[in-house]
Amino acid sequence: MNRRVFLKSGAMAMLSLGFAPSFLGRAAAAVGSRRKLLIAIFQRGAVDGLNMIVPHGEADYYRLRPTIAIPRPGGEARGSAIDLDGFFGLHPSMAPLKPLWDNHSLAIVHACGSPDNTRSHFDAQDYMESATPGLKATRDGWLNRYLQVSSDVRNPLRGIALARTMPRSLAGRAPALAIGNVDEFGVRGADAAFEALYEGTSDPRLRAAGGDAFAAMRTLRQAAAMPYRPAGGADYPTTPFGKALAEIARLAKADVGLEIAFTELGNWDHHVNEGSVTGQIATRLAEFSRGLAALAADLGDRLADTVIVTMSEFGRAVAENGNGGTDHGHGNAMMVIGGNVRGGIQGQWPGLGEGHRFEGRDLAVTTDFRDVFTEIVADHMGVSRDGVSRIFPGYAASSRPGVIRI
Amino acid sequence: MKSRILTRLLVAVVIALASAAELTARNDQSPIQNPQSRDEATILHALNRLTFGPRVGDIDKVRAMGLAAWIDQQLHPERIDDAAAAAGLPVLEPAPASGEPRELRRFARQQIQSLAAEKILRAAYSERQLQEVLVDFWFNHFNVYAGKGRTAQYLAEYEREVIRPHVFARFRDLLEADAKSPAMLFYLDNWLSADPNAAEWLSNRDPGSGIRDPMVRRSGVRPRPFPRMRRRIPDPGSRFPAARANAKKRTRGLNENYGRELLELHTLGVDGGYTQKDVIDVARAFTGWTIDRGGTFRFVAALHDPGEKVVLGHTIKAGGGIEDGERVLDILAAHPATAHHIAYQLAQRLVADEPPAALVDRAATRFRTTGGDLREVVSTIVTSPEFLTAAVRGAKFKTPLTLVASTIRTTGAIVTDARALVQTLQQMGEPLYMCQPPTGYRNTADAWISAGGLVSRMNFATRIASGNMPGVTLPANPPPADLALRLGSPEFQRF
Numbered sequence: 001m002n003r004r005v006f007l008k009s010g011a012m013a014m015l016s017l018g019f020a021p022s023f024l025g026r027a028a029a030a031v032g033s034r035r036k037l038l039i040a041i042f043q044r045g046a047v048d049g050l051n052m053i054v055p056h057g058e059a060d061y062y063r064l065r066p067t068i069a070i071p072r073p074g075g076e077a078r079g080s081a082i083d084l085d086g087f088f089g090l091h092p093s094m095a096p097l098k099p100l101w102d103n104h105s106l107a108i109v110h111a112c113g114s115p116d117n118t119r120s121h122f123d124a125q126d127y128m129e130s131a132t133p134g135l136k137a138t139r140d141g142w143l144n145r146y147l148q149v150s151s152d153v154r155n156p157l158r159g160i161a162l163a164r165t166m167p168r169s170l171a172g173r174a175p176a177l178a179i180g181n182v183d184e185f186g187v188r189g190a191d192a193a194f195e196a197l198y199e200g201t202s203d204p205r206l207r208a209a210g211g212d213a214f215a216a217m218r219t220l221r222q223a224a225a226m227p228y229r230p231a232g233g234a235d236y237p238t239t240p241f242g243k244a245l246a247e248i249a250r251l252a253k254a255d256v257g258l259e260i261a262f263t264e265l266g267n268w269d270h271h272v273n274e275g276s277v278t279g280q281i282a283t284r285l286a287e288f289s290r291g292l293a294a295l296a297a298d299l300g301d302r303l304a305d306t307v308i309v310t311m312s313e314f315g316r317a318v319a320e321n322g323n324g325g326t327d328h329g330h331g332n333a334m335m336v337i338g339g340n341v342r343g344g345i346q347g348q349w350p351g352l353g354e355g356h357r358f359e360g361r362d363l364a365v366t367t368d369f370r371d372v373f374t375e376i377v378a379d380h381m382g383v384s385r386d387g388v389s390r391i392f393p394g395y396a397a398s399s400r401p402g403v404i405r406i
Numbered sequence: 407m408k409s410r411i412l413t414r415l416l417v418a419v420v421i422a423l424a425s426a427a428e429l430t431a432r433n434d435q436s437p438i439q440n441p442q443s444r445d446e447a448t449i450l451h452a453l454n455r456l457t458f459g460p461r462v463g464d465i466d467k468v469r470a471m472g473l474a475a476w477i478d479q480q481l482h483p484e485r486i487d488d489a490a491a492a493a494g495l496p497v498l499e500p501a502p503a504s505g506e507p508r509e510l511r512r513f514a515r516q517q518i519q520s521l522a523a524e525k526i527l528r529a530a531y532s533e534r535q536l537q538e539v540l541v542d543f544w545f546n547h548f549n550v551y552a553g554k555g556r557t558a559q560y561l562a563e564y565e566r567e568v569i570r571p572h573v574f575a576r577f578r579d580l581l582e583a584d585a586k587s588p589a590m591l592f593y594l595d596n597w598l599s600a601d602p603n604a605a606e607w608l609s610n611r612d613p614g615s616g617i618r619d620p621m622v623r624r625s626g627v628r629p630r631p632f633p634r635m636r637r638r639i640p641d642p643g644s645r646f647p648a649a650r651a652n653a654k655k656r657t658r659g660l661n662e663n664y665g666r667e668l669l670e671l672h673t674l675g676v677d678g679g680y681t682q683k684d685v686i687d688v689a690r691a692f693t694g695w696t697i698d699r700g701g702t703f704r705f706v707a708a709l710h711d712p713g714e715k716v717v718l719g720h721t722i723k724a725g726g727g728i729e730d731g732e733r734v735l736d737i738l739a740a741h742p743a744t745a746h747h748i749a750y751q752l753a754q755r756l757v758a759d760e761p762p763a764a765l766v767d768r769a770a771t772r773f774r775t776t777g778g779d780l781r782e783v784v785s786t787i788v789t790s791p792e793f794l795t796a797a798v799r800g801a802k803f804k805t806p807l808t809l810v811a812s813t814i815r816t817t818g819a820i821v822t823d824a825r826a827l828v829q830t831l832q833q834m835g836e837p838l839y840m841c842q843p844p845t846g847y848r849n850t851a852d853a854w855i856s857a858g859g860l861v862s863r864m865n866f867a868t869r870i871a872s873g874n875m876p877g878v879t880l881p882a883n884p885p886p887a888d889l890a891l892r893l894g895s896p897e898f899q900r901f
Contacts, residue, residue, distance in 0.1 A: 120595075122554040126842055136663065136844055137670060156857040166835055166858070168842060177858045178835075187864045189872075193891055194864050201896035205803075205855050210896070212857035 034305045036381050037252055039261045039295070040143060040169060042129075043288070043312035045268035046121060049332035050318065050363065051281055052094070053108050057087035060352040064319040068276045068326070079277030084108075088345055092277050093286035096293035097335075104343030105296070105303070107336040107403040109372055111350050113314055113365040117358075119328035121269070124313035129168035131370055131392055140172025142391055143260045146377055147174035149387040150259070156212045157219060159260040160251060162244035170262050175212050182224045182247050186217045223254035234298035237287045241265045245291045249298040252306070259381070265291075268312065272323040296337060304339030307380045307404070309372065315363050318352050331363035334372055336403040340380060346401045371397045379404040449473055451799045454901040455756055456480055456788060457535035459812025474789070481574065481785055483534035491531040496520045496824075498562050501701075514558035521561055522831070522838035523824035529811035530821060540573035540784070541565065542807065543755050546846030548584045548672060550593040552839040557593050560701065561839060564589035577748060577778035578739035581672065585695065585735060586703040590664070594844065597696040599661035599689060601711035660711070665689030667844045673738040675747035680718060687715040691722060691730035745773035749783060756787050758798045759850040765792040800900045803851035806834035808901065809863060813870055813893055814878070817885070823877030830875075834862045860899075867894030 054070045055061050062069050070091055073083035081089030082098055088110070090097060100106040116133035118124050127133040131142035140148075147159045159176035161167050166178040179185045187194055191214070198210025228250045236242035244263040251258045265288055274281050292310070296303055315332030331350070350356045350364040358364040374397040377383045383391065449468045453460040456477065468476045479485060498520050502509045525542070532538050545565060552558040568587045572580035584590050591597040665688035669680045694710030697703065705728040715722040715730060718741065722733050738744055749769035753761035765787065772786040773779075787793060804812065810827055813819070821827065831838055835854075841847050848854075869875045871890035892898060 120554065122551060122842065136667065137676070139843070139845065165832055165837060173852065175857055179858070185861065187861060187868065187894075189868055190890060191864075194894055197891065197895050198860070203896055203900070205851060206860075206896040206899065209855045209857050209860050213860045216857055217861070 034302070035255075035257070035259060037259060037261065037302070037306045038143075038146075038376060038381060039248055039263075039306060039308040041292075041308065041310045042125075042167070042169070042262070042264040043268050043310060044121075044125065044264050044266040045312075046124075046314050046316060046328060047268040047284075047312040047332065048270060048274060048281060048316040048326050049110070049312070050315065051274070051276070051326075052091050052285060053110055053333040053335075054081040054089045054091060055087065055110075055349070055352065056081045056083070056089045058352045060318070060354075064352070066320070067324055068274050068320045070276055076277075085345055087349075091282065091285050093282045094289040096289045097337075100293065100296055100337055101343065105337055105339060105341055106343050107341050108333055108345050109336070109347040109367050109401050109403060110333045110345060111331040111347060111363055111365060112334045112367040112369055112372060112401075113331045115365070115368055117330065119314065119330075121313055121328075126168060128311060128313050128369060131373060132394070133370075138393075141167070141169035142373060143170045143262060144172030144174050144176060145391040146260060146381065146383065147176060148172065149390045150381065150383055153257075154208070154212060155257045156216050157251075157256040157258060159262075160248075160258060161262040162247050163263060167262055167264065170260065175209075176260070177216065181243065182220055182228075182250060185220050191217070219254075219256050223251065223256055230294065230298045232297035232300045234294040235290065236294040236298075237290050239287055239291075241287060242291050242294070245295045246298070249295055252299060252302055270316075271321065271325040271327060274320070274325040292335075292337065303337075307336060307338040307341065307376050309337075309376060310335045311369065317361050318357060318363060319361065329362035330358040331365040334369065336372065336376070338380070340405050342402055342405045346403055367401050368395075368398060370395055371399050372401050372403060375400055375402075375404050379406050445469070447796075447799070448794060451794070452477065452788070454799075455793070455802070456539065457815075458529040458539065458808055459815045459901065461815045462818055477785075477788055480534070480536035481781055481788075483537040483574070486533045488533045491528065491533060494531060495524050495527055498524075501559055510556075510559070514552070517558050517561060518552045518839050519825070519828060521565065522828040525807070525838055526810060526814075526824045526827050526831075527821060529807060530814040536784075537570070537573055539755075541570050543752070543849070544569050544573055544580070546841070546849070547751065548590065549841055549844050549846030550589045550839075551842050553842070554593055557589055558839075560587065560589035560592060563587075572780075574781040574784070575779075577744075577773070577780055578735065580780070581735050581739055582732070584672070585664075585668070585692070585731065588697045588701055588703065591695060591697050591703065594664035594667055595661045596664035596689075596692055599664070599693050599695075600659060600709040601690070601693050602659035604693075604709050604711070660686070660689050660693065662686060662689045664692060668734075668738070671844055673747065674741060674743040675750075678741070678743035678747065684717055687717050687722075688734055691715050691717065691734045694728070695731055739778055740774075742770070742774065745770040745778070748778075748780075749773055749787075752783060753787050755849050756784070757790075757793050758801050759852075762792045765790050800897070802849070802901050803854055804899055804901055805847060805849055805854060806831050806836035806859075806862075807838070807847075809834070809899065810866070812898075812901065813866070817870065817889070817893075818881045819870070820879045820881075821877060822879065826876045826878065830862075830866055834859060834866070863899060864894040867891075867898075 050061065051068065051070055056070070056072045070089070071080040073081050073089050079092040082092060082095060083089045084101060088108070090101070097106060114124060114127055114133045116124070116127055118127070126136065129141050130138040132138040143159060151158070154175060156175035156177045159170050159174065161170050161176070161178040162181070163178050164180055166176070170176050170178070177185070195210070195214045198207060198214070201207050201210070228246065230236060230246055230249065234249070236246045241263065248261040248263065251261065267284060270280050273279065276282070292308065295308065299306055311334050312332050315329040316326035317329040321327050347367040350366050352363065354360065356364060370392050374388055374392060377391055378385070378388050389396070446465055446469070449465050450460060452473060453464055453468065499513065499516055502513050528538050529542070548569065550557050550561070550564060552561050564587050568583045568589070572583055662685055666685045668688060669678065669685060670676050674680055690711040690713070694706045694708070695703070696706050696709065707727055710727060710730070712725055714724040717734055717737055720737050722730050726733065746766065750761060750766045753766050753769055757765065768790070769783050769786045773783050776782040792798070810830060814821060828838065836847055868890045870878065870893060871885055873880060
């Protein structure tokens with residue numbers, strides 16, 4: 001109870017003091033109404049949210065995780081949580097994100113997740129990507145439905161997944177692309193002859209899709225004409241994830257019409273030897289955070305028009321298991337980064353005490369993940385109320401987590 | 407400006423070449439056949455729809471045999487010698503004896519790879535083409551996702567023993583084989599579905615009290631101490647036995663996943679007139695249909711909800727045990743909505759994305775009058791005037807699998823290693839056995855026509871034509887200069 005009051009008043013205080021990221025003013029001066037961008041990042045495999053965004057003010061956290069808990073801030077030489085607000089802290093591997101927290105560009109929604117209680121990776125990812133928990137037969141993803149409802153412009157570059165195959169989130173009727181990287185996209189050899197064949201076909205659907213394809217190729221070829229040099233001292237990890245993020249920044253800056261970008265980072269399913277301040281999760285979070293920080297730096301002024309949202313299908317059990325790992329749980333933490341983001345810890349913290357846990361073992365969900373998605377598409381991307389109801393069929397957000405400034 | 411004109415000129419030449427090829431098709435050994443006569447166009451159309459695409463010489467073979475006789479032969483695959491194609495299939499690795507998770511994951515990856523290769527090779531080389539077309543159709547109708555937990559371990563058996571033997575069988579038999587398959591039981595979670603009362607009763611037992619597991623006792627198997635049960639019904643996501651043993655108790659209860667998809671996708675169709683109450687009672691009827699530790703179907707009476715169920719107006723009396731589920735399958739298989747749904751789906755695959763209503767009605771009637779004989783239903787569709795009408799020729803858009811297989815067939819390419827083709831299908835958005843939703847991969851144009859998809863297809867055509875696809879060899883004679891353009895053309899994407 002006290003905790004909630006503190007959170008709310010804390011957030012109010014920051015607002016009333018007029019803290020705002022310094023670049024906001026610059027960005028507003030530099031451009032008029034630039035295109036809004038949403039970058040969605042999926043942590044596939046269920047990241048342990050409690051070791052990522054550490055509730056170091058919870059005694060139960062330490063009691064239930066004797067070997068893998070992240071020590072309280074400043075507690076130990078081997079490393080400890082980076083304090084955020086006296087109750088929550090970042091995993092020490094996430095130090096690159098601390099500056100974003102400090103300038104109020106990072107919002108964290110803890111105890112966030114699905115109303116469906118499945119602990120199957122497959123089902124939970126499916127539900128999060130279709131944004132219809134419990135309904136398996138939904139054919140398209142929520143990001144594709146955003147593309148469908150927000151504009152009639154035919155441009156497959158509005159939605160791009162930096163992924164080998166089209167992720168469920170972005171799959172659907174609206175044109176979108178899944179590409180390994182910008183330089184690879186194209187037809188090697190004879191493209192002019194191919195283009196003419198598709199221009200000349202009597203099948204209108206193939207003519208339209210062919211037109212999209214060759215227009216996209218030309219645009220991307222221009223975007224890729226120069227080798228990409230990240231700005232703002234961005235230090236991307238030299239991994240596929242780091243490269244994917246750099247490509248997203250490159251596309252954003254090339255003004256190809258990008259509105260939705262998607263990429264993913266796997267390998268979070270730490271049932272055994274999860275580690276603590278070091279070990280598997282520390283390594284994963286280091287790559288993840290370094291990448292996000294680099295992306296934010298690289299985007300520079302454009303971060304004012306950008307929201308980066310991270311998600312994972314469910315959280316992990318509060319108690320560690322007998323193998324130094326964690327089993328599948330329920331609530332998790334989502335991060336939202338951007339110039340127009342209301343930094344801070346948002347949502348309600350249910351506590352880790354036995355009576356507050358979901359099914360007696362997991363972090364309870366107090367914020368439906370669709371409430372975060374809803375706020376982003378409505379208040380950041382500017383989708384109408386009617387559009388929002390088509391993106392999230394059969395659902396009306398029950399709360400406004402407050403991750404976007406309005 | 408100049409290059410634009412040149413391009414148009416080039417196109418004019420290509421189109422002219424194509425037309426010329428059409429005129430000389432009979433003697434043309436070029437890889438894409440073009441019909442010369444109306445008769446030939448009909449045969450080509452039948453080959454397009456009932457196979458994964460014509461090979462050089464197929465039109466002549468069918469003409470010599472007579473179209474009707476050829477179709478009849480394809481409807482009876484057991485009459486077709488397929489030893490040559492079968493000999494070229496990859497040898498599947500047996501499931502590992504140890505349950506070590508790392509080993510199981512490696513096996514799963516390997517198994518999916520081998521089965522995907524097998525599917526491509528069968529599509530390309532099997533003489534029982536219509537059977538393979540329908541195996542692909544029914545697999546997607548009863549889709550399972552190999553990436554979910556243990557599904558991959560059950561996959562080979564699923565396609566070999568549940569799908570393939572039943573594509574020309576009675577629908578009721580296919581439905582039952584599917585309902586009892588470990589792959590489907592696992593994929594749609596029915597193996598976990600239990601009468602909530604039974605589950606509560608079980609979980610209230612103290613594991614240390616020595617009380618015997620009632621589900622084992624009642625089903626007449628040697629009783630085991632209770633902790634065994636936990637191992638038999640673990641969290642499907644938790645991959646480590648030790649971790650499972652340490653996990654807190656799970657609430658078990660009714661799982662509606664299978665019940666819902668059985669009604670919506672497998673039988674009645676989404677507009678089939680069922681209610682949420684039907685979904686729940688169907689799910690209750692299937693409680694206790696689970697998988698034993700040996701990986702085979704088993705009915706466990708103690709997990710079964712013994713109460714009365716009402717499904718689509720039919721009352722299923724209390725105490726029916728395994729008969730409850732059987733009864734549901736009877737009701738569903740005999741329901742007119744199922745006949746219509748299956749007829750529609752088959753006509754959509756074989757005739758047009760929006761199949762003619764009169765044809766669907768006739769096929770549905772045939773379904774009902776023959777007790778769901780799938781050979782009769784398919785036969786009704788493929789011998790109908792609607793199937794042969796000129797309006798539906800070339801009206802379907804190839805799925806990536808059909809595109810890849812038809813490319814192999816039309817070029818006469820030799821595939822010595824299908825791995826690059828398996829990867830190609832991933833890039834085209836149809837990773838085999840890896841379709842997550844229970845809807846399976848669709849065969850309609852709207853699912854596959856996309857800018858990115860076309861780019862992949864053009865690149866595939868270019869790689870095949872230039873001999874740059876590892877494991878794939880074109881016949882010795884040099885391919886026509888325009889092969890890439892023809893394989894990547896809009897026309898070749900349709901069938």
